[in-house]
Amino acid sequence: MRIVARRLGLYLLTAWVAVTANFILPRLMPGNPVQTLIGKITSQVTPAEIRAIRLSFGMGFKQGVIAQYFTYLGQLFHGNLGISITLGAPVSSILRESVPWTIGLIGISTIISFTLGTLAGAMLGWTRGSRFDSLIPTATFFQAVPYFFLGTVMLLVFGSNLHWFPVLGAYSQSATPGWNWTFIASVLRYGELPVISIVLSSVAGWMLGMRNMMITMIGEDFVLMAVAKGLPRRKVIAHAARNAVLPSIANLSLAIGLVVSGALLVELVFNYPGVGDLLLQAVLNEDYPLIQGIFLVITLTVLAANLIADVVYLVLDPRTRSEAAV
Amino acid sequence: MSATIPREHEPTAVVDVAASAVATGVTRNEPVLEIEGFSVDYGVGASMVRAVDDVTLRLDRSRVLGIAGESGSGKSTLVYAMTRLLRAPGVISGGRALLHTTDDDGVVTPVNLVEATESQLRKVRWSHVSIVLQSALSALNPVLRIGREFDEVLKTHRKEMTRAQRRARAVELLRLVGLTEDRLDRYPHELSGGQRQRVMIAVALALDPELVIMDEPTTALDVVTQREIISELATLRARFGFAMIFITHDLSLLVELADEIAVMYAGSIVERAGARELYEAPRHPYTLGLLHSFPPLHGERRELTGIPGSPPDLADPPTGCRFAPRCTFVMARCLSERPTLRELGDEGRSVACWLFDPASESRVPVELSLAPSARQTVGEP
Numbered sequence: 001m002r003i004v005a006r007r008l009g010l011y012l013l014t015a016w017v018a019v020t021a022n023f024i025l026p027r028l029m030p031g032n033p034v035q036t037l038i039g040k041i042t043s044q045v046t047p048a049e050i051r052a053i054r055l056s057f058g059m060g061f062k063q064g065v066i067a068q069y070f071t072y073l074g075q076l077f078h079g080n081l082g083i084s085i086t087l088g089a090p091v092s093s094i095l096r097e098s099v100p101w102t103i104g105l106i107g108i109s110t111i112i113s114f115t116l117g118t119l120a121g122a123m124l125g126w127t128r129g130s131r132f133d134s135l136i137p138t139a140t141f142f143q144a145v146p147y148f149f150l151g152t153v154m155l156l157v158f159g160s161n162l163h164w165f166p167v168l169g170a171y172s173q174s175a176t177p178g179w180n181w182t183f184i185a186s187v188l189r190y191g192e193l194p195v196i197s198i199v200l201s202s203v204a205g206w207m208l209g210m211r212n213m214m215i216t217m218i219g220e221d222f223v224l225m226a227v228a229k230g231l232p233r234r235k236v237i238a239h240a241a242r243n244a245v246l247p248s249i250a251n252l253s254l255a256i257g258l259v260v261s262g263a264l265l266v267e268l269v270f271n272y273p274g275v276g277d278l279l280l281q282a283v284l285n286e287d288y289p290l291i292q293g294i295f296l297v298i299t300l301t302v303l304a305a306n307l308i309a310d311v312v313y314l315v316l317d318p319r320t321r322s323e324a325a326v
Numbered sequence: 327m328s329a330t331i332p333r334e335h336e337p338t339a340v341v342d343v344a345a346s347a348v349a350t351g352v353t354r355n356e357p358v359l360e361i362e363g364f365s366v367d368y369g370v371g372a373s374m375v376r377a378v379d380d381v382t383l384r385l386d387r388s389r390v391l392g393i394a395g396e397s398g399s400g401k402s403t404l405v406y407a408m409t410r411l412l413r414a415p416g417v418i419s420g421g422r423a424l425l426h427t428t429d430d431d432g433v434v435t436p437v438n439l440v441e442a443t444e445s446q447l448r449k450v451r452w453s454h455v456s457i458v459l460q461s462a463l464s465a466l467n468p469v470l471r472i473g474r475e476f477d478e479v480l481k482t483h484r485k486e487m488t489r490a491q492r493r494a495r496a497v498e499l500l501r502l503v504g505l506t507e508d509r510l511d512r513y514p515h516e517l518s519g520g521q522r523q524r525v526m527i528a529v530a531l532a533l534d535p536e537l538v539i540m541d542e543p544t545t546a547l548d549v550v551t552q553r554e555i556i557s558e559l560a561t562l563r564a565r566f567g568f569a570m571i572f573i574t575h576d577l578s579l580l581v582e583l584a585d586e587i588a589v590m591y592a593g594s595i596v597e598r599a600g601a602r603e604l605y606e607a608p609r610h611p612y613t614l615g616l617l618h619s620f621p622p623l624h625g626e627r628r629e630l631t632g633i634p635g636s637p638p639d640l641a642d643p644p645t646g647c648r649f650a651p652r653c654t655f656v657m658a659r660c661l662s663e664r665p666t667l668r669e670l671g672d673e674g675r676s677v678a679c680w681l682f683d684p685a686s687e688s689r690v691p692v693e694l695s696l697a698p699s700a701r702q703t704v705g706e707p
Contacts, residue, residue, distance in 0.1 A: 219413075221464040228411055229479050230451030239467055246469075317469055318513040 003321065004311060011307050018299040023072050026288055027065070037085060081296065082289035086281070091293035094278065099260065099297060101170055102274030105191060106259040106266070109198035114252050116199065117206025121248075122241045124207065125214025136211070139204035147201050151269035154197050165193040168271045194270045206248060213244035246317055253309025257302035356434070357426055358536050358569045359385040359408075364421030364440075366400070366407040375640045377403045377416070379593040382667075387536065388567040392584030392601065394577050394616060398637055400593040401573050405539050409455060410439055410447055427454040428536060453483050456530040460542040462522035466514035473510035475529045483533055499528040503558060520551035527559070531566065540572045544579070556583055577613075578620045581605040589613045592638050592648040595667055599675030600698075607696040609670060609677040611653045614693055647680070655681060655691055 034053050038045050075081075081091035117139075124132055142150065159167035166172065166189060175186040217223060217240040226236040264276030271277075275294060282290035314320055366378035378400040385391045393401045406412040408423040423439040427450060437450055459465040466475060476496035480487055487495070497507045503524040514522055523543055530538050540559070544552040560583055563570060574580055580587050584601040589612065597610035608614045615633035635652035638644055644651060650660040659680050667678040681690050 221459050221461060222467040224411060224413075225457075225459065225465045226467075228409065228451055228457045229482070230448040230453065231478060231482050232448070235478065235482070242469055243467070318471075319468060319515050 003314060007307065007310050011303050015300065015303055018303070019073070019076065019296065020069075022292055022296055022299070023069055026292060076296075081293040084282075084290045085287045086285040086290070087287075091289050094290065095275070095293055095297055098273055098275050098278045101272060102260055102263050102267070102276065104187075105170075105194055105272060105274060106198065106263045107256070108191075109195045110202070110252075110255050110259060112195065113199040113202045114206050114248070114255070117203040118210045118245060118248055120203075121207040121210025122214050122237065122244065125211040125218065125244065126237050126240070128211075128215055128218075136204070136208065139207055142200045143202065143204035145201070147197075147265050148269065150201055151194075151197050151266060154193060155269060159193060166190050167193075170272050194266055194272060197269075198266060205251075209248050209251065210244060213247055214240055217241075217244045246313070249312060249316060250309060253305050253312075256308075257305035259305075260298050260301045356387050357384050357424075358387045358389075359383070359426070359571075360424040360436075361404075361408060362422050362424075364404070364408065364423060365419045366403050366412065367417050367419045369415045370417065373641070376419070376643075377593055377640060378407065380421070381590075381593075381595055382421075383588060383595070383598075385537070385569050385571065388563070388569055389586065390563060390570040390572060390584045392572045392574065392577075392580035392587040393590060394574060394580055394587055395590035396575055396616075396637060398640075399590040401590045402541055404590070405457075405541065405571060405573060408439060409451075409457065409539065410442070411457070425450060425455060425537065452479055452535065453533045454535050455537040455539065456533070456535045457539040457541065458523070458526045458530050458543045460545050462519070462526045462543075462546075463514060465526060466522060468514055470513070471510065472512050472514065472517070472525055475525065476510070476532055479529060479532050495532070496528075499532055500525070502531065502562065503528045519547055520555065523547060523551075523555060524558075527555070527562070531562065531568070534566065535568055537569045537571065540570060542574050543572075545574065545576075552579070559583060575616075576620055577605065577616050589616065592643065593640060594648070594678065596649065596679070597675070597677045598667065599673075599677075603673070603675060603698040607698040609675065609682060609694055610649075610679050611655050611681075611694065612649045615652075647678075655694075657681075657688055659686075 034050065037053055038050065079092050081095070083089070084091050084094055087094055120135065124135065155167055158164045169190060170187060171177070171183060171190050172186040175183040177183055220240070220243070223236065223240045226239040231239075260275050263272075263274050264280060266272065267274045267276040268280070275297070278290070279294045281287070282294060361381060361383040364378060364381045364383075365376060368375045368377050381400075381404055383391070393404070395401045403412065403416065407416060407418050412418070418440055421440065424436045425439055426434050426436050428434050437446065439447070439450070442450065466472070473493070473496055476499065477492050480492040480495060484492075493510075496510055500507065500509055505521060505524055505528070509517065509521065509525065514525075517525065523546075526543070544555050547555065556579060559570070562568075570583075572580060572584055577587070577589075581601045581604075586598065587601050587604045588595045588598045589604070589610065590596065591612050597604065597608070597613045599609070604613060605617065608617055612633070615631075618631045619633065620630070633652055638648050638651065644661070646659070646661040646663055647653070647656075647665055650656050653660065657680060663680070665678045665680050665683070667676045668682075669676050670682055680686055681688060681694065
């Protein structure tokens, strides 16, 4: 427990550094959002209007940088991330709408991909040299194809031409968003093709990683001992797999950390209302508060994922416990 | 193989029978293991290497056979192949290995391990033959608690035992090797090297096997722990009456524990004799060389000379005796003809060397014709 507490402290420190960087970076950039906004207004702008804009961004008050920083921190704690310039709504509520979509889509895909890939990798490693080995080049091919291309082709073939899957969006227009079965079923149905495409393009990594670790583990003495003990095959494989999966768990944490940010291409191809799409819009429109808010969410997710992975690793590998205690 | 009859879990009963058999000096001359014409190859075709060449061995119940030889002599390959644990590219290319398994009713069934199916092997493994490896650290699964090592063996082979019974049996086994119950909840990396090896020995005895194979179990340990474990093994063997194959390159260690010793060189057995006889009066020049490579644990000091040269390349072995290029007593015949393992008169031992060929004109060198001292009780140095 002490180790977990220590890790937690470390992550809090990292989070603070990230939040601070998020505060400093925009202030180091040339220009400011007010000028950007004024530049967008085509008609004449009066000084009174400029003052109003500055006020609406909270820039009307003469405040030192340090004071600004503490105001910023205080607002953060209250979940106030400012107002989006382009959408005119609070950043926090915009994020609240798009983050669940991304986490749902990419998170579920990552978990499916990890599970399938790891199981297949364990089997491939165990039966090395069998005819199933041909799965590897097939899977690697799909990972090597640029996702943008793979996604578009799948959308075109299975969506537009064959009509096997619905295209565009996260749910049917006829469904009313909410906790009703029609809506949930529609979300699941619309999610199928994106999920399949993501799994297809990422499963090879999990598979190869697990297979290679499995082959290494098979050479270990404790696997030989498991055979010598007359254990059933299933248990012998479990001995090897239990150790082989450890590096994959570490990679899974990194992958989960990227769930929020790494979905840009998927969301573009499938017109999915997630964070990736939002980030692209925000960057194109120089919507600073929104960019800042998204960065903050991404940073915190990565940190949280790493923390979870650390804890899982401590549970799975007893050796890290004693090393951490040193 | 007969159908699996659940064995009664009564270790004490087993102890009594075995202990009395040993204590009264009754040697039951029933074999537990018979290896005949056993050969093992690595690879096939042109790149094939014969690592074990036509080995024949017999081990009786409750006896300890030591197999000695330097690295690459095939001693480990022999036992791993025999127990069907050898990994590719190792292939058994001939011979058989009969394990005489005894069930609860005392019915002895010989199982040819070479031809046994996977499911037959699973039944034989650990119940009848268990193994202890050199490095206990790598032989124990690093992410599992020690208790699991016992638990999974008992769970697989003694399905009728409850969780509490398995735990009790594990505690009992740990006590046998001088460890306390709290070790069960530890992970391998939390134990010392000696403790880990003791755990391995305790796990090996979990199912009262007839045969325990020890593959250099003390090599990775310091000499003090090494000695402790050897004497514990001798005690355990006397108590439970299991037969043992003990593989090592250290002959002086073997003489303490083994009843008989087989010396292997380049894939073949070159000499086989009672432990004391072999130690005090070696017959094969290679055995003599091995004895001069280790300081004796007891008795007078000897000069350590070692053996000049290195073992032959098994991919291209010499035509005659494989030891000839390194042998001090080499004769013309040794370079052309390969000697076979033959009984040596009435001494109850065998040697593969032309020096001892009855038809041979040559005189046996004095180093190789010593008489062993008067035989004492086996197992008491």
